Amino acid sequence: MRRRIKFHLPRSWNLILFLGFGLFLLIVTALTIPVQATPSYQGNKTSNDFCLACHQQEGVNITLGSESLPVTINPTLFGLSVHAEEGIACVDCHKNISAYPHPAVKETSVRAFSLAYNESCRECHEDQSSTIKDSVHQKAISEGKENAPLCSDCHNPHTQTRVIGTESGKLTIAARLHVPQTCAQCHSDKYEQYKASVHGKALTEEGNLDVPTCTDCHGVHKISDPTTASFRNSTPALCANCHTDPKIMDKYGISTKVLDTYVADFHGTTVKLFAEQFPDQPTNKAVCTDCHGVHDISKVDNPQTGIAIRENLLVKCQRCHPDATANFPGAWLSHYEPSPQHSPIVYYVTLFYKIMIPSIIGGMVFFIITDIYRRTVNRAKGVKHA
Amino acid sequence: MSSQPRTYLRFSLSRRIEHIGLMLSFVILASTGLPQKYPSSKISVFILQALGGIENLRSIHHFMSILVMFAVIYHLLVMGYKVFVLRTPWSMMLSLQDVKDGIQALLYNLGFAKTYPKMGRYTFEEKFEYWAFVWGYTIMGITGFIMWNPITATRYLPGEFVPAAKAAHGGEAVLAVLAIIVWHMYGVNIKHYNRSMFTGKITEEEMVHEHPKELEDIQAGGANRVLDAATLRKRQRFFYPIAAILTVAMLAGVYGYVTAEETALTTIPPISTTVESPLQTLQP
Numbered sequence: 001m002r003r004r005i006k007f008h009l010p011r012s013w014n015l016i017l018f019l020g021f022g023l024f025l026l027i028v029t030a031l032t033i034p035v036q037a038t039p040s041y042q043g044n045k046t047s048n049d050f051c052l053a054c055h056q057q058e059g060v061n062i063t064l065g066s067e068s069l070p071v072t073i074n075p076t077l078f079g080l081s082v083h084a085e086e087g088i089a090c091v092d093c094h095k096n097i098s099a100y101p102h103p104a105v106k107e108t109s110v111r112a113f114s115l116a117y118n119e120s121c122r123e124c125h126e127d128q129s130s131t132i133k134d135s136v137h138q139k140a141i142s143e144g145k146e147n148a149p150l151c152s153d154c155h156n157p158h159t160q161t162r163v164i165g166t167e168s169g170k171l172t173i174a175a176r177l178h179v180p181q182t183c184a185q186c187h188s189d190k191y192e193q194y195k196a197s198v199h200g201k202a203l204t205e206e207g208n209l210d211v212p213t214c215t216d217c218h219g220v221h222k223i224s225d226p227t228t229a230s231f232r233n234s235t236p237a238l239c240a241n242c243h244t245d246p247k248i249m250d251k252y253g254i255s256t257k258v259l260d261t262y263v264a265d266f267h268g269t270t271v272k273l274f275a276e277q278f279p280d281q282p283t284n285k286a287v288c289t290d291c292h293g294v295h296d297i298s299k300v301d302n303p304q305t306g307i308a309i310r311e312n313l314l315v316k317c318q319r320c321h322p323d324a325t326a327n328f329p330g331a332w333l334s335h336y337e338p339s340p341q342h343s344p345i346v347y348y349v350t351l352f353y354k355i356m357i358p359s360i361i362g363g364m365v366f367f368i369i370t371d372i373y374r375r376t377v378n379r380a381k382g383v384k385h386a
Numbered sequence: 387m388s389s390q391p392r393t394y395l396r397f398s399l400s401r402r403i404e405h406i407g408l409m410l411s412f413v414i415l416a417s418t419g420l421p422q423k424y425p426s427s428k429i430s431v432f433i434l435q436a437l438g439g440i441e442n443l444r445s446i447h448h449f450m451s452i453l454v455m456f457a458v459i460y461h462l463l464v465m466g467y468k469v470f471v472l473r474t475p476w477s478m479m480l481s482l483q484d485v486k487d488g489i490q491a492l493l494y495n496l497g498f499a500k501t502y503p504k505m506g507r508y509t510f511e512e513k514f515e516y517w518a519f520v521w522g523y524t525i526m527g528i529t530g531f532i533m534w535n536p537i538t539a540t541r542y543l544p545g546e547f548v549p550a551a552k553a554a555h556g557g558e559a560v561l562a563v564l565a566i567i568v569w570h571m572y573g574v575n576i577k578h579y580n581r582s583m584f585t586g587k588i589t590e591e592e593m594v595h596e597h598p599k600e601l602e603d604i605q606a607g608g609a610n611r612v613l614d615a616a617t618l619r620k621r622q623r624f625f626y627p628i629a630a631i632l633t634v635a636m637l638a639g640v641y642g643y644v645t646a647e648e649t650a651l652t653t654i655p656p657i658s659t660t661v662e663s664p665l666q667t668l669q670p
């Protein structure tokens with residue numbers, strides 16, 4: 001919703017029709033809500049209808065210091081919200097208001113006003129409020145960064161629809177598809193990269209539910225700082241969550257050996273050991289995102305950016321190995337297990353040792369057994385050995 | 387005649403020091419190398435944690451390999467002096483006789499031959515082990531170089547040689563460790579406890595059993611061959627300058643080996659992108 005000044009409102013038939021339709025929807029919604037599920041409307045509590053009588057009017061503003069806050073509530077959107085669905089009353093959150101005129105607001109800015117209301121979410125959403133305490137966002141709030149997101153920045157309490165399906169117990173499809181736009185409010189450049197990436201394109205254009213949305217990698221309320229060593233060290237495990245799952249990968253013909261082949265390589269071995277033994281210590285060995293990108297992951301066979309193309313991969317190698325030349329990317333087996341088709345030299349060297357080690361050691365053991373046998377026989381016969 | 391059994395000097399002090407150095411470096415290289423090949427094993431995890439992580443482990447492995455390179459140079463110089471200046475018989479050289487000896491020993495053990503082969507200063511078992519080391523350390527040196535300096539190596543070789551070198555280095559390591567455990571341990575500790583590599587001495591009885599030809603040679607006066615001073619000086623005058631040039635070249639080789647690449651990588655700069663990029667439209 002945009003801020004609008006009362007006097008500039010276009011008073012047209014369209015608007016009347018719109019409001020009328022909104023009212024109609026509200027009535028329909030209200031009628032479909034069973035009475036017994038709406039305890040908040042009962043008793044002597046101030047009803048939502050009472051509040052909306054004024055607050056549904058366009059252009060209602062309050063003044064906070066030098067700022068103006070629109071306090072219009074769209075009755076249609078509110079009616080569709082999960083709070084309306086659950087029968088939450090306006091006064092459940094706006095506790096200090098029960099009649100008109102309202103008590104004076106002491107906050108002197110819109111942000112301070114929102115911040116003051118942030119704690120009221122905790123009353124019903126205890127789990128989310130406590131998990132958020134460990135998040136990077138909460139840290140920013142504690143540091144006094146006033147633009148750091150409050151509950152209401154991601155979940156507008158007047159319009160937020162249900163995010164967890166009542167039957168599935170999981171994030172609804174609509175909510176899942178909406179996540180990137182929520183994050184984009186503050187992280188719009190990441191959103192632009194994501195939207196163009198293989199994951200983001202599939203989600204935003206095709207509504208693909210297999211691809212990760214922001215929260216799949218970053219978490220929901222407990223969003224950790226993605227620039228730390230421990231986040232970096234845990235990257236392979238994070239990507240492997242989906243990329244080793246044949247239920248997801250088989251559909252797209254993507255190998256599920258990506259983690260195993262990475263760990264078998266020098267970089268992967270090191271990062272795995274760091275993740276297991278010293279997760280908080282930084283390592284400069286490449287993780288998934290160093291070659292594939294973070295929000296801008298593209299298909300490996302993309303002609304411009306795909307790293308299945310040697311020249312594109314070399315650019316990635318050179319980020320850490322600036323002197324690397326054309327042959328250097330070949331040192332990485334591109335997530336293939338050595339075979340006569342892919343990396344035949346590695347395959348045959350490995351095969352050579354697979355044959356040689358048992359043959360040579362077996363030969364030695366055989367000779368030693370004959371030696372022990374002869375010594376035992378000689379001793380039994382009383383013959384001097386050799 | 388005293389009651390003490392007669393002994394012969396089998397290994398001079400410098401040989402014994404070389405052996406101790408080789409033994410220690412082998413153990414350290416194996417115990418810092420194999421955890422890199424098998425990082426998930428419990429023993430590897432124990433070693434890794436004891437040494438303070440993979441980066442420390444790699445540093446120790448690299449440092450030990452430099453010591454081995456110096457030891458190899460020393461060994462080559464000593465062998466060169468013996469072979470070209472003293473002209474002592476090249477007793478470690480492989481010959482067809484060693485194959486025959488090996489076959490005869492096996493046939494004897496199985497009961498198909500009447501006698502055990504009579505061997506000289508080094509038995510076929512010892513020669514096999516020595517040359518296995520020469521082969522193994524050559525492979526380790528070359529593949530180690532490729533892994534230590536992958537950027538330099540891939541200027542001249544296909545990239546695939548790097549993982550191939552890793553596979554060969556690991557395979558050769560397993561082969562060497564198993565060979566030492568099986569062959570060396572049986573040959574010098576179990577068959578009978580042979581202390582000559584530490585005491586330097588070997589008894590006459592052991593000589594009769596294991597190195598009868600060498601004993602015959604010693605008894606025939608072979609050990610008393612004296613080199614006249616003039617010939618020695620003449621040969622030394624040739625050997626020393628050549629050895630000096632080769633030493634410098636080999637040391638330069640070691641220097642190049644270790645420093646061809648400053649490191650294989652420059653550290654990735656920490657992520658420093660702007661996190662915030664708010665949209666202009668604000669929610670009410």
